[in-house]
Amino acid sequence: MLSIKNLHASVEDKQILNGLNLEIKAGEVHAIMGPNGSGKSTLSQVLAGNEAFEVTEGEVTFNGDNLLDLATEERAREGIFLAFQYPVEIPGVSNLQFLRTSVNAMRKHNGIEDMNAAEFMKLAKEVSKQVDLDPAFLKRGVNEGFSGGEKKRNEIMQALLLKPKLAILDETDSGLDIDALKVVADGVNALRAPDRAILMITHYQRLLDHIVPDYVHVLSEGKIIKSGGPELALELEAKGYGWLGIDDQAAANHG
Amino acid sequence: MKSASTLSNAFLQPAGQALPAALLTLRFDRASALADLILPTRKTENWKYSAKHLKLTDDMASTLPMDASAEAGDYNSGYTVVMVNGVVRPDASNYPTLEGLSIQRFGDLSEDDASVAADMLSKSISDQPAKSGSVNMSQLNGARFEDGLLIQLQPGTVLDQPLFLIHHTTASHSGSAYPCILVAAGNNSQLTVVEDYVSSGDCSVMVNTTTEFSVGDGANVTSVRLNTEGQSVQHMGTTGVRQQRSSRFESHSVGFGSTLRRHDLHVRLEGEGAECKLNGVVVTQGTQHYDNHTTIEHVAANCNSEETYRNIAADKSHAVFNGRIHIHQDAQKSKANMSNKNLLLTSGAEIDTKPELEIYADDVLCAHGATIGQLDKQSIFYLVSRGLSPRDAKVLLTMAFINELVEQIPVEQVRDTAHTGLKQFFDQAFKEV
Numbered sequence A: 001m002l003s004i005k006n007l008h009a010s011v012e013d014k015q016i017l018n019g020l021n022l023e024i025k026a027g028e029v030h031a032i033m034g035p036n037g038s039g040k041s042t043l044s045q046v047l048a049g050n051e052a053f054e055v056t057e058g059e060v061t062f063n064g065d066n067l068l069d070l071a072t073e074e075r076a077r078e079g080i081f082l083a084f085q086y087p088v089e090i091p092g093v094s095n096l097q098f099l100r101t102s103v104n105a106m107r108k109h110n111g112i113e114d115m116n117a118a119e120f121m122k123l124a125k126e127v128s129k130q131v132d133l134d135p136a137f138l139k140r141g142v143n144e145g146f147s148g149g150e151k152k153r154n155e156i157m158q159a160l161l162l163k164p165k166l167a168i169l170d171e172t173d174s175g176l177d178i179d180a181l182k183v184v185a186d187g188v189n190a191l192r193a194p195d196r197a198i199l200m201i202t203h204y205q206r207l208l209d210h211i212v213p214d215y216v217h218v219l220s221e222g223k224i225i226k227s228g229g230p231e232l233a234l235e236l237e238a239k240g241y242g243w244l245g246i247d248d249q250a251a252a253n254h255g
Numbered sequence B: 001m002k003s004a005s006t007l008s009n010a011f012l013q014p015a016g017q018a019l020p021a022a023l024l025t026l027r028f029d030r031a032s033a034l035a036d037l038i039l040p041t042r043k044t045e046n047w048k049y050s051a052k053h054l055k056l057t058d059d060m061a062s063t064l065p066m067d068a069s070a071e072a073g074d075y076n077s078g079y080t081v082v083m084v085n086g087v088v089r090p091d092a093s094n095y096p097t098l099e100g101l102s103i104q105r106f107g108d109l110s111e112d113d114a115s116v117a118a119d120m121l122s123k124s125i126s127d128q129p130a131k132s133g134s135v136n137m138s139q140l141n142g143a144r145f146e147d148g149l150l151i152q153l154q155p156g157t158v159l160d161q162p163l164f165l166i167h168h169t170t171a172s173h174s175g176s177a178y179p180c181i182l183v184a185a186g187n188n189s190q191l192t193v194v195e196d197y198v199s200s201g202d203c204s205v206m207v208n209t210t211t212e213f214s215v216g217d218g219a220n221v222t223s224v225r226l227n228t229e230g231q232s233v234q235h236m237g238t239t240g241v242r243q244q245r246s247s248r249f250e251s252h253s254v255g256f257g258s259t260l261r262r263h264d265l266h267v268r269l270e271g272e273g274a275e276c277k278l279n280g281v282v283v284t285q286g287t288q289h290y291d292n293h294t295t296i297e298h299v300a301a302n303c304n305s306e307e308t309y310r311n312i313a314a315d316k317s318h319a320v321f322n323g324r325i326h327i328h329q330d331a332q333k334s335k336a337n338m339s340n341k342n343l344l345l346t347s348g349a350e351i352d353t354k355p356e357l358e359i360y361a362d363d364v365l366c367a368h369g370a371t372i373g374q375l376d377k378q379s380i381f382y383l384v385s386r387g388l389s390p391r392d393a394k395v396l397l398t399m400a401f402i403n404e405l406v407e408q409i410p411v412e413q414v415r416d417t418a419h420t421g422l423k424q425f426f427d428q429a430f431k432e433v
């Protein structure tokens, strides 16, 4: 589904990704771990099409298409979804209006007619319950005044609503209390499907207790330096990053 | 270089004489006073940004004639008075008939009522010559009006529907129009007045308006002002408000039209416990130039003022906001809140904002804030990453900037017109994507 080859990317002339390779097939769940500043969010932003990041080398194909040729909105409509590490607050734009515009943009792309307000309301209420968000949140501004945990649940709610082919979850587990972690994990597990892939960025094994990945990768200085199965995450949890030769300073920042 | 110029003599010649003596006298005095004043220049403090756009050439001086074919607009369901080029067209109007309400044309006023009108005009706070000694637009209206309305509400009278005043300027040749509206709302009366400024034709014209509100004790007056005139119109508007004890005044102004618009809004809170709320939405595009100058004077104690203006400027347009709050010495326990937020959609657009506070009382709560920003890139990315087109994302964000104010407009037809106008604005402003 997703094939990343030798990806180099920079932001404001600072090189961040340095030859990253990754293959993800439909139905798989991949976890990426790695020290702060290693480039995990950069990878997710590049995949989603944030123009602040410049791809300087390498290629990315998504279901056979050159992903880097697609505009941000085209990537979304083709099924790429990014749950932001820091969801943006947009006062004055109601969550409901935003989500309906989004769902209808996807439907239009797939040749399906618009969902009317009533139909949409019903659907939105269902998914908000699924992530344990009071439907009253739908009427508020997008992420406006949401707590950290509420923002993360709102991201998962959007994923459930938009049913992406590839869901990239950037630290969706950070800042969640134990109950919320369970809710988010249940949401992610509900997304698991044979025709869908999930790429989770996380610092913590505890999420991986709930969502068992097929592969775990370690990202350091813009490259994947080690890949393995779920046992790799346990090993990292026990030993930290030092044994992989990642410099101690970066490893000390971990978490 | 040419020395500072005065107003051409052609501007000091009103056409019609069919007015009561008191008003003729007032008009004559205004014209005489104007003769020696210079036109505003960029050195005139309150015309700093707008003087260069003001065009008062001789061809603009003649009074635009009555045009019996001018359309009244779509407000036929309610109370309407249509003024064409500053003169009332009774045949196109639909006057409310209500005990306690009188709407009279200046030409029909009794001597007593004419002195009421002249008194309101001569006391008009916005009519004082600018300190700089330059021509003031409302004085020019005073020197030129041909017709006008005196709207009087007896104490306790409540108008059940908004009164629409449709000001139609016919720009089929150059000239100017000087509508003049006086509203005297008696104690505990209530009314909503909509001033809708429209135009047809595309010759250079100026419409120069005066609107005066006298708001009695406990009265509740709402003024809605909509400007959708064409691109050949210079709009010079002045609104003066005097509020008595425990009265409430609201102003909602929305502007997209005309090439140059200047609106001076001056509210005096003269009676204890009075409160006002002033909302303004301005969107500009192309080479439009909009200048809102507001003054709120807290004269009496315990008054409350709340002001919120939003400007959005696209293309090479320019918006100016100057908000002055003057709290007099005796106005203890005044509460004043002023917010002006501005959104620049292009690098070629310009917005200037200036809050001015003069506070002479010691026990007051006064807050003000002004910001100028652009659409937030992260917000656009967030929306677009959910499949919205960049254009839809920008429209949502821009709309969010002013929606709160549009939704507060208490007259549905005006909200609808605002939405239509905004949609056209967005179509134009975000055409590139």
Ligand SMILES: Nc1ncnc2c1ncn2[C@@H]1O[C@H](COP(=O)(O)OP(=O)(O)OP(=O)(O)O)[C@@H](O)[C@H]1O
Binding pocket: A011, A012, A014, A016, A034, A035, A036, A037, A038, A039, A040, A041, A042, A043, A052, A085
């Ligand atoms: N917009 C930006 N401008 C400048 N530097 C940036 C920008 N975005 C990211 N960086 C830098 O790029 C590097 C990688 O950042 P990134 O956010 O990808 O790290 P991360 O692996 O997600 O870290 P964390 O675990 O803390 O979320 C960091 O050094 C960061 O400061």
Ligand SMILES: [Mg+2]
Binding pocket: A040, A041, A042, A085, A170, A171
């Ligand atoms: Mg990150």
